[in-house]
Amino acid sequence: MHSKNILRSAVVAALLAAGAAQAGTLTIESWRTDDKALWEEVLIPAFQKKYPGVTVKFAPTAPTEYDSSLNARLAGGTAGDLITCRPFDKSLDLYKKGQLEKLNGKKGLENFPASAKVAWETDDGKDTFCEPIASVIHGFLYNKKIFKELGLNEPKTTDEFFKVMDKVKASGKYTPLALGTNDQWEASQIVYTSIGAPYWHGEEGRKALINGKAKFTDAGFTEPFEVEAKYGPYLAKGYSAQTYADTQNLFASGKAAIVAAGSWDIGYYNQNAQGFELGAFPPPVPKAGDKCYISDHTDLGMGVNTKSKNKEDAYKFVEWLGSQEFADLYTNKVTGFFSLSSHTIAVKDPVAKEFLDWRKSCASTIRVNAQILNRGTPNMENELWNINSQVINGKMSPKDAAARLQSGLAKWYKPAQ
Structure with a gap:
């Protein structure tokens, strides 16, 4: 009887653990160590308000070590679900290695102009592998x-x-x-x-x-x-x-x-x-x-790790990154980083607004x-x-x-x- 109880307890514990995993846990890889408080105190809580069942952990690596340590974690299968993407070749290499999901047709991407997507597309422009975030x-x-x-x-x-x-x-x-x-x-x-x-x-x-x-x-x-x-x-x-x-x-x-x-x-x-x-x-x-x-300059985007065990929630997060809410929060909380989305954003910081206003009178490259x-x-x-x-x-x-x-x-x- 005692052994059956132990077995029953083990089965219940296993089921509970499986349930907890399905409830959704996402880990974000990033080199933006200086943004940790912002993600933990502002951005992630705003996302969780919309998706209360999903736990999100922001786990950055020092900028100088990010590329090599991320590559090692991706190769070893231990990288996070969401990968903060460098522009162009470094992320394109990850996509070519099969380490980033193709995002074609995913919700959220429709809110970005072509010029914003070019940093995270294949050379022929056919596949997009990271959602643009900011320049x-x-x-x-x-x-x-x-x-x-x-x-x-x-x-x-x-x-x-x-x-x-x-x-x-x-x-x-x-x-x-x-x-x-x-x-x-x-x-x-x-x-x-x-x-x-x-x-x-x-x-x-x-x-x-x-x-x-x-x-x-x-x-x-x-x-x-x-x-x-x-x-x-x-x-x-x-x-x-x-x-x-x-x-x-x-x-x-x-x-x-x-x-x-x-x-x-x-x-x-x-x-x-x-x-x-x-x-x-x-x-x-x-x-x-x-x-x-x-x-x-297109500075950072966000992709989904092909080995993520929780892709459904990862796609929800990527979709939220394309929202007006995120564009407003990010542009006004990370002063000097400007959302790449086509939403109209009221920039509160006067100097950041001045930089952004140059887009009206100067051509961007x-x-x-x-x-x-x-x-x-x-x-x-x-x-x-x-x-x-x-x-x-x-x-x-x-x-x-x-x-x-x-x-x-x-x-x-x-x-x-």
């Missing part, structure tokens, strides 16, 4: 107090930009431009692909590189290097050893007039700017009357190397980090920088040969 916009932030004190206006052209920095330098009181090259990525992702967009005409130039109709040695791609090469005298002493965190501290402390920034920086400066208001301006155009272009061009050796992303840092440091000429990029691309990419 980041690149430009410049400035210290309104310093600008007022020195009688400066927001620069519209590259010449005006240097004249503003000349006046700041002449005052002897502030660093004109907060920018360091120690970490390298800012020189490429915040500077070159941003200030360069007006020179290569955004999408027109980016697509021309992909189809072999343009080369990095063309003026549109070389001239941004020439602009960067003039930055040195306007940067803080020892800028080649200055990290991204150092740059943030320099600008937040009120010791620099301008900082080359991504919209994701707005939240940091809102909290840390010491006694001044932020202003913002888009990348200056080559000359007066030229069209404005911004780097409006994505980072120049994001699609297809990173697939060979030498890897263009790594090359751009290194080359742009060397140009700003005065260690490589603009002409040599362009030649090295083009010859590196031609080594493996037929249209560039």
Whole structure:
């Protein structure tokens, strides 16, 4: 009798456990460690209000370790149900390996324009494997107090930009431009692909590189290097050893007039700017009357792990990511990240609203190397980090920088040969 009771208890326990699993538990993989509180305190509770039976756990990995550790977990079958997707090749590789579900026809996707989906589609545009979430916009932030004190206006052209920095330098009181090259990525992702967009005409130039109709040695791609090469005298002493965190501290402390920034920086400066208001301006155009272009980069999406044991709830979550509710919450709670959906969003933060409003007067493009061009050796992303840092440091000429990029691309990419 005793053994039967034990058996009956075991069966009941097993059934209860199975029931609990079916009630729905989802784990989200992400590199956005700084968003943990937001997901846990705002976004997930909003989702659970609509789907009360589903438990969602946000389990991020440090950004520098995310790609390798996610790959290991996917290969070992231990990855979460929902995968936060990098744009383009890294996620496309996961899809090609059969690790991300095809999302074609899934609810929620209809709320995104084609331009938002391109970062998570196959090259032929036939399959979508991640739901778009948000983009980041690149430009410049400035210290309104310093600008007022020195009688400066927001620069519209590259010449005006240097004249503003000349006046700041002449005052002897502030660093004109907060920018360091120690970490390298800012020189490429915040500077070159941003200030360069007006020179290569955004999408027109980016697509021309992909189809072999343009080369990095063309003026549109070389001239941004020439602009960067003039930055040195306007940067803080020892800028080649200055990290991204150092740059943030320099600008937040009120010791620099301008900082080359991504919209994701707005939240940091809102909290840390010491006694001044932020202003913002888009990348200056080559000359007066030229069209404005911004780097409006598709930054993150969300896919479903093919080995998820709870795909039904995972699809519910993906559908919710395409809702007006999520677009409003994410855009206003993650300051400087802008929903890619076609919903109308009232942005509350004034500086974030300014960045977003650039879309009305400037043409949007994505980072120049994001699609297809990173697939060979030498890897263009790594090359751009290194080359742009060397140009700003005065260690490589603009002409040599362009030649090295083009010859590196031609080594493996037929249209560039």
